[in-house]
Amino acid sequence: GGEIDEAASNSTRIAFVFGGNGAQWAGMGIAPYRQNPRYRKAFDLVSDCFEAPLKGEKLNELLFADNLQERLVDTTIAQPLLFAIQAALSDTLVASGLEPQAVYGHSVGEVAAAYCAGVLTLSEAIDVVVKRSKSQSIASGSGKMAAVVLGAESTLQFAARHDLHSIAVAAVNGPNSVTIAGTSEDVKAFKNAARAEHVVVQILDINYPFHHPLMEKVKPAFLADPPVIAPKNSPVAFISAVTGAVEEGRRLDTAYWWRNLREPVLFAEATENAIDLGCDLFIEISPRSVLTHYISEAAKQRNSS
Numbered sequence: 024g025g026e027i028d029e030a031a032s033n034s035t036r037i038a039f040v041f042g043g044n045g046a047q048w049a050g051m052g053i054a055p056y057r058q059n060p061r062y063r064k065a066f067d068l069v070s071d072c073f074e075a076p077l078k079g080e081k082l083n084e085l086l087f088a089d090n091l092q093e094r095l096v097d098t099t100i101a102q103p104l105l106f107a108i109q110a111a112l113s114d115t116l117v118a119s120g121l122e123p124q125a126v127y128g129h130s131v132g133e134v135a136a137a138y139c140a141g142v143l144t145l146s147e148a149i150d151v152v153v154k155r156s157k158s159q160s161i162a163s164g165s166g167k168m169a170a171v172v173l174g175a176e177s178t179l180q181f182a183a184r185h186d187l188h189s190i191a192v193a194a195v196n197g198p199n200s201v202t203i204a205g206t207s208e209d210v211k212a213f214k215n216a217a218r219a220e221h222v223v224v225q226i227l228d229i230n231y232p233f234h235h236p237l238m239e240k241v242k243p244a245f246l247a248d249p250p251v252i253a254p255k256n257s258p259v260a261f262i263s264a265v266t267g268a269v270e271e272g273r274r275l276d277t278a279y280w281w282r283n284l285r286e287p288v289l290f291a292e293a294t295e296n297a298i299d300l301g302c303d304l305f306i307e308i309s310p311r312s313v314l315t316h317y318i319s320e321a322a323k324q325r326n327s328s
Contacts (some may be wrong), residue, residue: 166232
């Protein structure tokens with residue numbers, strides 16, 4: 024307790040940043056589950072709430088499953104587990120006295136951010152995760168994603184120059200870091216062309232073209248069985264990575280969550296807004312650190328300009 028209180032003196036403005044798809048790995052969440060009773064209790068509660076919508080799957084058993092690596096390929100398993108870990112982590116931190124002034128998330132991480140801020144109740148957030156991942160699973164196998172060390176504009180120019188017409192920017196993570204999505208052929212061709220020009224591209228272990236026009240085909244399924252939610256305003260600032268700006272909690276309705284899965288993730292813009300709000304301590308709530316590098320890139324750029 025003491026160290027946390029000192030770290031978070033009154034002048035510190037804390038942002039909780041919730042990671043997205045791609046942060047999951049087999050073995051994640053086991054250490055805190057074994058070692059921290061408060062975390063374990065929080066995780067078990069979320070696991071219990073997911074059991075009915077996941078047709079009897081117990082997330083607290085799945086954490087320890089031998090075949091978790093294969094099962095994480097399925098977004099309807101990966102996203103609930105990711106959410107459960109994030110919700111339990113943020114609940115544990117808040118209960119320890121570490122409260123954020125602002126929250127934001129990357130893609131599905133926005134759901135845990137909305138839960139942490141009190142915009143969505145636990146059962147509402149779970150409904151968003153379940154309905155979102157269920158509709159997304161229709162697009163399984165229809166495309167790939169890759170991380171590219173280039174700015175958004177250069178990335179699109181590069182794709183156009185090589186006639187890779189399906190390539191779209193799915194996320195703008197930092198000034199020179201984007202995630203692309205497209206057909207599997209185009210993403211592989213992009214990587215091969217990039218190698219010749221010494222551009223760093225890493226294809227992600229995701230068989231879905233998230234945040235891409237190809238996701239339009241899942242819209243009817245999402246809207247036919249939308250999450251049942253009544254979002255509320257919150258004293259905690261919710262910075263949207265859909266719009267890039269601070270959003271009132273009550274605006275995070277069904278239409279918002281459709282945009283969250285379909286539109287590009289404006290993570291860099293959300294980070295800039297957090298810096299503008301005076302946030303100076305960023306805590307990444309995720310099974311592994313993916314976003315911290317982008318946040319420090321943005322902070323460096325802000326300080327030098």
